[in-house]
Amino acid sequence: MADLSSFPITKKWPAKNPDVIQLYSLATPNGVKVSIALEELGLPYEAHYVDFGENEQKSPEFVSLNPNGRIPALIDPDGPGGKPIGLFESGAILIYLAEKTGKLLPADAAARYETLCWVMFQMGGVGPMFGQFGHFYKFAADKVANNSYPMERYRDETKRLLSVLEERLKDRRWIMGEEHTIADIALYPWVRGADVFYGGREVLDYAGFPAVMAWLERCLARPAAIRGLEVPSKG
Structure with missing residues (x-):
């Protein structure tokens, strides 16, 4: 033991x-x-x-x-x-x-590094920007004198990042093509979270990103996603 x-x-x-x-x-x-x-x-x-x-x-x-x-x-x-x-x-x-x-990480060296680029895209861009959008959109409306400025700033940056994903996912099943990787796992909880946690689906115009939405549905349909999204349960 x-x-x-x-x-x-x-x-x-x-x-x-x-x-x-x-x-x-x-x-x-x-x-x-x-x-x-x-x-x-x-x-x-x-x-x-x-x-x-x-x-x-x-x-x-x-x-x-x-x-x-x-x-x-x-x-x-x-x-x-x-x-x-x-x-x-x-x-x-x-x-x-x-x-x-x-x-969950390609064996081919070039594909491996490309996958890691998308993981870092989430770590340095999607996570922080989506999180700031959610904070100012949902939680700080009554805490900031001019909340429209930060909300709009992070809303627009979140939409820009979604447009990067949209371009990447056109004609692709997963971020890396036919292989589901840690790049998908890093990214899709944040795309889901901007809707589920922050209620941002309409203001972020999710309907305007059809490739992202189709990819998100594929991700969420995976049995591991269904299980993992509920972990950990509260005591």
């Missing part, structure tokens, strides 16, 4: 089975990227609910694993060299899981 006692986070969220991956997360667009990937890969794992209402992501135990205090984070008891490893940042975790299993 793996010894995870060197990870303080396991004191607050004890592992029932320390021999499987321990995921510390919440069902947000960033969080579900990892649970979906774990489901796609068929890796056994335990999911631990990190309660934002209690600010648990800022607790000393959580910060001991992710100094930035953000979900998701995980411990793999069977890391490099067979030793446990702790990881944070969803993009890094996706790459790690893909490389660990040899799946």
